[in-house]
Amino acid sequence: MHSTNYHAAITAAEAASLLSSAEDGALLAGGQTLLPTMKARLAAPSDLVDISRAEELRGISITDGAATIGAMTTHAEVAGHAALRSAFPALCDLAGRIGDPAVRHRGTIGGSLANNDPAACYPAAVLGTGAIISTNTRDIAADDYFQGLFATALDAGEVITSITFPIPRAANYQKFAQPASRFALVGVFVAQFAEGVRVAVTGASEEGVFRWTDAETSLSSDFTADAIGGLSVRSQGMISDLHGDGSYRANLVQVLTARAVAAAS
Amino acid sequence: MSQGIGAAVKRKEDKRFTTGKGKYTDDIRMENQAYAAFVRSPHAHARVNNMDTSAAEAMDGVIAILNGAELTGDGIGNIICGWAITSKDGSPMNMGAWSALATEKTRYVGDAVAIVIAETNAQARAAAEAVEIDYEELPVAASLAAALADGAPQIHENAPGNIVYDWEIGENDATEAALADAAHITEMDITNNRLSPNPMEPRSAVAIYDDAEDHYTLYTTSQNPHVARLVLSAFYNVAPEHKLRVIAPDVGGGFGSKIYIYPEEIACLWASMKTNRSVKWTSDRTEAFLTDAHGRDHVTKARMGFDQDGRIVGFKVSTKANFGAYMSLFSSAVPTYLYATLLSGTYNIPNIYCEVLGVYTNTVPVDAYRGAGRPEASYLVERMIETAARELGKDPADLRNINFIREFPHQTPVIMNYDSGDFEGNMRQAMVAADWAGFGARKAESAMRGKLRGIGMSCYIEACGIAPSAAVGSLGAGVGLWESAEVRMNPVGTIEVLTGSHSHGQGHETTFAQVVADRFGVPIDTVQIVHGDTDKVQFGMGTYGSRSGPVGMSAIVKALDKLEVKIRKLAAHLLEASEADIVIEDGQVKVDGTNKVLAWHEVGLAAYTGHNLPEGMEPGLKEGAFYDPLNFTFPMGCFICEVEVDPQTGKTEILKFVASDDFGTIINPMIVEGQVHGGIAQGVGQAMLEEVRYSEDGQQLSASYMDYAMPRADDLPDFDVLHHSTPCTTNPLGMKGCGEAGAIGTPPAVINAITDAIGNNDLSMPATPAKVWAALNSAKVAAE
């Protein structure tokens, strides 16, 4: 690891101001992505701004039809939140299958969304429900937020403060784990709302998380696994790597979507 | 409860390991300690035109930056390969030079070109990054195919066509003739995937130069510290043996990868002298992927012929073995004498011929890794016979059974002479435990759930305790493969055993003490096992090839024999009895049929006071032995694996895994079971998860745990571990060895099961979900 200056911020505003005065600063949330990257000497921020003690960025609140989760909330807190589990179990299940217990007790929803790893799980839930990402300066709709591999609508120095999920009638996340990293080789989040169904796919596309709109249309009129039986997923543009080629990933998109619909509750 | 042979006593060493009190090389801290970092080639094949260290040298904390020219200038020798293999045409193998720090050319990504010594680890690494090197990139051959292609880049000048050797064993004409008359021939192309060993503790070295004594000490992660001292001294010219102490303290796993003396240890020792500082280097996980010797990497074509009754008449094998960029210490022996000599498997095969082409590529050196040659052989033989059974429409157990060797000793056509075994008995026991007969019903039940169930077996045999020294010497080995032991009984009756074996997870502190407890009836807590330090222990050969049981413990037995003779003589004198009437049991020395008895410490005291010794007896109680094995030992067994495949995703779940092994005598069943568990886990890793992959330009694509899939607990079922032992007839305890069997026997059982489930035999390791799904689809397309 290269040497770096450490700062702790206890509010989002303080974090933003520390970042703006740093030469090449980075927020440190759970550190589950950033610290391994720094240890491998692939990232060398001049300053780290630790937001892990910023209480205003933590916690889960559930109001009529929506769940708001603070950016600094860990995966374990999401997975184990009783009220959230009864309102929106699919999100708790997703969080409960990220990484291992150590990762889940450090890693955060804000860090995951800021990083936008193409194989990460939360992006599927956020895009699959049309959630809102709130930052210290604005609210960003999920459809505008994800902009490709590791790319988001966040400006330099912008701090995610919370994420607000509309609570679906029924939802499910199916994750097929990459054998080595156990990130999603493909993950599919299906959510049914009164207005229709959303289907978001992570892990599969060279352009990052995406909505499978053909499936959304079919499922909006008939929310059964059979409804997507006639659809096909194109393998073009799908990631090909050591763990599976594009046609395999395209197959998984189809299989996992059908399973998510069948399992949605 | 007995603590002797056969007792499942808990491991003495685990208190320190499980409480974080183990002392590993990286835990060693010297007062004048500096840190080393290596400047490594980012290119798989490049000429080093110029190295500019000026900016790096000016950085904070930098003590020295040393390169290959200075190293060779100081007379440090090239890295050797310790087993000379002779090609078919009688020519010696074509070995390219391997300098600890590359001078003109780098030949794999990670090849070290300079060593940076600095006050802190961070400073050393930062300076290593700041060294500017003008590389001229050369064309790369990162695979067997690329290295053997027409016009392939020449990796070493003295290995034309990148061929190290073209070796053979067995009778080609007789084998071809037998195949020509065969009623059926099974033909297969088989790849044995390349693996990275991944011990939990990465490699590490602390080199300490004492200028007043002109003496060196090296703490290092070694499976064989004496062998390390020997080659560092005799070949690398670091220091004469009496001026070099090598200590391998607690070592966290090796699997073969810590047998070898790597460039880093050599460079640290030399740099310690150059800078007059103690120099520490500890590999990080990336460096481990980039520099620890890999394993396997064979491509084979094979034909096995059968007569009308299904008896094997001939087996012809042609293998290409990837050695990577340099010939590592034991590399040459792995695809020859540790592989082709096991091609008879557990079967009576009258004619065998095997040829092996050893090939240089621009990849990490490849050497012995848990099993070393025998996993490649058993995978080949057991995939062939299973495939033949399918082709012949026979039950795979029946086909094996009619071919099993039943009489011992059995001389195979490929050197090995099997001493003992009950191959059918083992298979039957495994089949009962696996409910082989009930498989059809289980398959039907899976089918109702839309799943594909398959079952596969493997009746492996392997060879441990490589031996005897004269025989391996005649085959080209540069060392003898005996083992040493010294047993010291102290004046108070406690016992120290100094062994040339080295424990890096195997539990020797417990099992070796059990052998002593068994002999004298003393508690294991009064027995201390001393190993891993060339200043304490007489020369020894170390631990690999499951040799510490059959060879290392045999040496202890020989030393105990001598000690017992002296104790009896002394006790007979003291108790005024005849030696024949002396009985040693429960830590006491008695005269049979009387109440005359000496407590254990009384024997020790008598020997060391020397006040009343028999005529001519020297004081003290200390005996040593060097044991040279008479033959290899041959552990064997039958593994049965049952899997269920999800046809929609290709994901395979192992539902049941039965291992029935013949390890001969078992000292500690709990430790043996642990060895089998670990071996099976690594075997499942090879079969389903692990593979080192390179890009065409020689970059390792799988050099982190994000892409290299290690087996985890939830990838594995509960194992049924059974034994069906026949004692080895060629060593005193009847032991065969158990350290590698799991890794050797597992891959074919798993792949036989998966291919059975999916109905397509064309499946290579690792059988990842994507590959299984593709194989299912191509089977479907073929059927349409």
Ligand SMILES: Cc1cc2nc3c(=O)[nH]c(=O)nc-3n(C[C@H](O)[C@H](O)[C@H](O)COP(=O)(O)OP(=O)(O)OC[C@H]3O[C@@H](n4cnc5c(N)ncnc54)[C@H](O)[C@@H]3O)c2cc1C
């Ligand atoms: C072994 C392992 C397994 C994993 N498995 C999975 C998995 O299966 N699925 C999965 O989805 N993920 C997985 N992860 C990633 C894990 O979920 C991380 O926790 C997450 O991606 C990053 O969150 P963090 O809080 O650790 O962020 P950090 O590592 O602290 O930060 C990540 C990035 O986000 C930025 N950042 C952090 N917080 C904010 C904020 N509030 N506003 C703006 N920018 C911010 C940081 O500056 C940094 O650039 C795994 C990680 C590990 C180590």
